[in-house]
Amino acid sequence: xxxxxxxxxxxxxxxxxxxxxxxxxxxxxxxxxxxxxxxxxxxxxxxxxxxxxxxxxxxxxxxxxxxxxxxxxxxxxxxxxxxxxxxxxxxxxxxxxxxxxxxxxxxxxxxxxxxxxxxxxxxxxxxxxxxxxxxxxxxxxxxxxxxxxxxxxxxxxxxxxxxxxxxxxxxxxxxxxxxxxxxxxxxxxxxxxxxxxxxxxxxxxxxxxxxxxxxxxxxxxxxxxxxxxxxxxxxxxxxxxxxxxxxxxxxxxxxxxxxxxxxxxxxxxxxxxxxxxxxxxxxxxxxxxxxxxxxxxxxxxxxxxxxxxxxxxxxxxxxxxxxxxxxxxxxxxxxxxxxxxxxxxxxxxxxxxxxxxxxxxxxxxxxxxxxxxxxxxxxxxxxxxxxxxxxxxxxxxxxxxxxxxxxxxxxxxxxxxxxxxxxxxxxxxxxxxxxxxxxxxxxxxxxxxxxxxxxxxxxxxxxxxxxxxxxxxxxxxxxxxxxxxxxxxxxxxxxxxxxxxxxxxxxxxxxxxxxxxxxxxxxxxxxxxxxxxxxxxxxxxxxxxxxxxxxxxxxxxxxxxxxxxxxxxxxxxxxxxxxxxxxxxxxxxxxxxxxxxxxxxxxxxxxxxxxxxxxxxxxxxxxxxxxxxxxxxxxxxxxxxxxxxxxxxxxxxxxxxxxxxxxxxxxxxxxxxxxxxxxxxxxxxxxxxxxxxxxxxxxxxxxxxxxxxxxxxxxxxxxxxxxxxxxxxxxxxxxxxxxxxxxxxxxxxxxxxxxxxxxxxxxxxxxxxxxxxxxxxxxxxxxxxxxxxxxxxxxxxxxxxxxxxxxxxxxxxx
Ligand code: ADP
Ligand code: ASP
Ligand code: MG
Numbered sequence: 001x002x003x004x005x006x007x008x009x010x011x012x013x014x015x016x017x018x019x020x021x022x023x024x025x026x027x028x029x030x031x032x033x034x035x036x037x038x039x040x041x042x043x044x045x046x047x048x049x050x051x052x053x054x055x056x057x058x059x060x061x062x063x064x065x066x067x068x069x070x071x072x073x074x075x076x077x078x079x080x081x082x083x084x085x086x087x088x089x090x091x092x093x094x095x096x097x098x099x100x101x102x103x104x105x106x107x108x109x110x111x112x113x114x115x116x117x118x119x120x121x122x123x124x125x126x127x128x129x130x131x132x133x134x135x136x137x138x139x140x141x142x143x144x145x146x147x148x149x150x151x152x153x154x155x156x157x158x159x160x161x162x163x164x165x166x167x168x169x170x171x172x173x174x175x176x177x178x179x180x181x182x183x184x185x186x187x188x189x190x191x192x193x194x195x196x197x198x199x200x201x202x203x204x205x206x207x208x209x210x211x212x213x214x215x216x217x218x219x220x221x222x223x224x225x226x227x228x229x230x231x232x233x234x235x236x237x238x239x240x241x242x243x244x245x246x247x248x249x250x251x252x253x254x255x256x257x258x259x260x261x262x263x264x265x266x267x268x269x270x271x272x273x274x275x276x277x278x279x280x281x282x283x284x285x286x287x288x289x290x291x292x293x294x295x296x297x298x299x300x301x302x303x304x305x306x307x308x309x310x311x312x313x314x315x316x317x318x319x320x321x322x323x324x325x326x327x328x329x330x331x332x333x334x335x336x337x338x339x340x341x342x343x344x345x346x347x348x349x350x351x352x353x354x355x356x357x358x359x360x361x362x363x364x365x366x367x368x369x370x371x372x373x374x375x376x377x378x379x380x381x382x383x384x385x386x387x388x389x390x391x392x393x394x395x396x397x398x399x400x401x402x403x404x405x406x407x408x409x410x411x412x413x414x415x416x417x418x419x420x421x422x423x424x425x426x427x428x429x430x431x432x433x434x435x436x437x438x439x440x441x442x443x444x445x446x447x448x449x450x451x452x453x454x455x456x457x458x459x460x461x462x463x464x465x466x467x468x469x470x471x472x473x474x475x476x477x478x479x480x481x482x483x484x485x486x487x488x489x490x491x492x493x494x495x496x497x498x499x500x501x502x503x504x505x506x507x508x509x510x511x512x513x514x515x516x517x518x519x520x521x522x523x524x525x526x527x528x529x530x531x532x533x534x535x536x537x538x539x540x541x542x543x544x545x546x547x548x549x550x551x552x553x554x555x556x557x558x559x560x561x562x563x564x565x566x567x568x569x570x571x572x573x574x575x576x577x578x579x580x581x582x583x584x585x586x587x588x589x590x591x592x593x594x595x596x597x598x599x600x601x602x603x604x605x606x607x608x609x610x611x612x613x614x615x616x617x618x619x620x621x622x623x624x625x626x627x628x629x630x631x632x633x634x635x636x637x638x639x640x641x642x643x644x645x646x647x648x649x650x651x652x653x654x655x656x657x658x659x660x661x662x663x664x665x666x667x668x669x670x671x672x673x674x675x676x677x678x679x680x681x682x683x684x685x686x687x688x689x690x691x692x693x694x695x696x697x698x699x700x701x702x703x704x705x706x707x708x709x710x711x712x713x714x715x716x717x718x719x720x721x722x723x724x725x726x727x728x729x730x731x732x733x734x735x736x737x738x739x740x741x742x743x744x745x746x747x748x749x750x751x752x753x754x755x756x757x758x759x760x761x762x763x764x765x766x767x768x769x770x771x772x773x774x775x776x777x778x779x780x781x782x783x784x785x786x787x788x789x790x791x792x793x794x795x796x797x798x799x800x801x802x803x804x805x806x807x808x809x810x811x812x813x814x
Contacts, residue, residue, distance in 0.1 A: 322384020637795020
């Protein structure tokens with residue numbers, strides 16, 4: 001005999017019940033027991049109706065009407081007209097009884113657990129009756145049997161305990177005599193030895209099926225639900241979760257106890273005791289293999305079998321100096337909780353015995369607090385123990401696997417993955433069996449934590465990076481196009497999945513949690529909402545995705561001020577905006593410190609030399625113990641472009657305009673020509689070399705006339721360049737006369753930095769520097785005479801975007 005259990009969704013309506021019939025008809029050859037839940041959602045409706053009635057809310061009638069309509073509609077859709085009236089009148093008479101009971105609760109304004117069980121049992125009774133009628137009408141050899149006549153429990157209403165000595169013989173006798181091929185039984189409900197209706201706890205139909213399967217030594221127990229098996233994590237929260245093909249009883253039990261709702265926790269015990277194999281199957285995809293739960297040694301797959309989570313957890317902590325060395329405190333603590341009928345989900349105790357901490361269900365926290373404080377009132381009054389501390393809005397996440405104990409480093413991997421993603425861990429427990437490592441975390445972090453752990457233990461191959469791109473000017477637009485081009489390559493070759501979740505410019509912003517389709521990011525952005533930098537940042541925080549990266553392609557100071565906020569939330573920052581790193585040294589140091597503290601990379605390679613690996617090279621030199629003596633560099637692609645083009649045939653103003661048009665200058669070209677941009681760059685290199693200097697300590701020998709420096713806008717600036725053409729020509733002629741070329745050079749030596757125009761003689765490394773190229777010479781302890789040189793294109797949107805891209809990839813490899 002096989003026992004099949006169909007859950008609420010599987011029997012939610014006529015269409016689904018037809019699928020159930022097909023499954024029973026086609027996949028079961030011999031006789032079987034079919035245990036069914038109430039039509040999906042009906043149990044909740046019944047409980048809502050009762051709660052409303054008990055609080056004197058006449059609206060309960062509406063809930064009962066919905067229940068009635070759903071059953072009538074289902075009967076009419078399933079049964080031939082000739083069979084309908086008998087079935088409908090039975091259902092209506094049951095509903096009348098139900099209505100009287102609920103009305104009773106309304107009249108006395110009370111809701112006892114006993115009455116609740118009586119009322120809620122109508123859900124399963126009606127569904128099993130209705131399905132029995134349908135099967136018979138379809139010519140199947142089926143019979144309805146009321147589980148309350150077979151399953152006996154104690155009187156703990158709401159979650160009664162099965163009395164196996166009575167239940168087992170009842171089942172055995174009934175099924176030994178029964179000759180029908182299909183027996184349809186309501187799940188969840190039972191009756192106490194004193195004859196009251198009881199229930200086995202929410203989700204308890206699974207357990208009904210297991211109890212019967214064990215009693216009659218069934219060949220197999222099948223749990224038919226709305227997912228294709230037990231998954232590596234809750235598939236509603238982790239999209240990448242996969243069905244587990246095989247799993248041991250212990251693992252299944254552990255996962256269900258730790259929140260895998262697909263299986264009601266007590267279900268495994270009875271079938272495990274009898275060694276009955278159990279399958280979890282999908283009513284809506286009957287051909288999918290599902291999950292086989294058995295005692296077999298399953299070696300396939302990794303050491304972690306699944307990850308589960310329990311929501312709505314509260315932590316109770318009892319602590320105080322009076323606890324040290326005094327025997328019996330823990331005993332009393334647990335006794336109080338047990339007497340209050342509060343079940344403890346997780347326990348941790350500090351080795352000093354200074355505190356005990358337990359995780360319980362949130363909705364029992366207030367009761368627990370009162371009970372514990374009352375029990376320890378005397379010690380609390382003496383100050384030996386503090387009043388119990390209650391923290392709510394927490395959740396438990398757990399890694400489960402039989403073979404975890406024989407593998408080192410799993411908890412290390414678990415906690416470092418969580419730490420990297422800023423998931424705060426409030427308490428940890430690892431059972432002695434080492435089949436489970438669990439942690440208590442904030443409820444708000446559950447989605448991120450589960451996805452992080454799932455990625456770490458089940459999808460190591462592909463790392464997901466979630467990008468938020470601020471700024472879509474020259475550089476931002478190029479970056480998005482480059483990502484679009486490389487996405488497939490990165491996934492295939494570097495096992496990195498780059499998703500752009502948000503894009504904003506100064507006018508519009510758009511988000512897509514699944515990743516903005518980058519082929520048409522411009523259209524998506526056009527359709528987006530009005531830009532708001534606060535909302536943009538709030539969305540990043542709210543999404544709370546792992547490996548989030550904020551990419552700043554702007555030159556805006558306000559945007560640069562948001563970095564600390566990002567880093568504190570473990571959101572990495574990649575920026576080509578130089579303002580943050582060249583602001584006051586305290587800001588720069590704070591950003592570096594936050595990046596370390598929150599494990600959030602802060603990368604700004606493009607601040608110096610666009611895409612050239614200058615900062616990265618310097619970082620490696622310093623990290624490996626080298627010391628910088630001197631840096632000499634041409635760091636302005638713009639100025640190099642300008643002085644390479646400028647000669648007796650051109651005018652200075654024309655050349656600067658050309659540089660601006662070709663995107664080689666900042667939008668405000670004065671930032672380049674005044675030398676401020678180069679000052680910022682040498683400042684950053686000095687700081688990265690370990691010298692905490694400030695911008696105003698850098699000497700700037702400006703080649704621009706004072707008047708040009710003080711112009712208020714681009715127009716007057718260009719006019720003044722025109723006016724001073726002679727001044728610029730003179731500088732050019734002098735250099736030419738000395739056989740030199742003009743280069744705008746930045747220098748750092750002996751802790752001092754300077755920038756200015758220099759005449760560079762033939763033969764010097766800088767002399768032949770082309771176009772908008774940059775060059776940096778690092779003179780260090782290891783490179784004292786022949787400097788380490790980095791040279792190449794140092795400006796332009798394409799190379800800057802590729803520099804940002806390189807930083808993003810660095811984070812992917814982090
Ligand atoms: P039924 O009504 O059939 O008893 P449940 O709603 O009780 O179904 O259980 C199935 C649901 O369990 C799935 O829809 C899924 O959302 C949830 N679930 C949670 N964790 C897991 C997991 N690890 N594997 C599969 N399903 C899970
Ligand atoms: N109908 C009950 C509930 O919703 C039992 C079950 O479906 O397993 O909890
Ligand atoms: Mg269930």
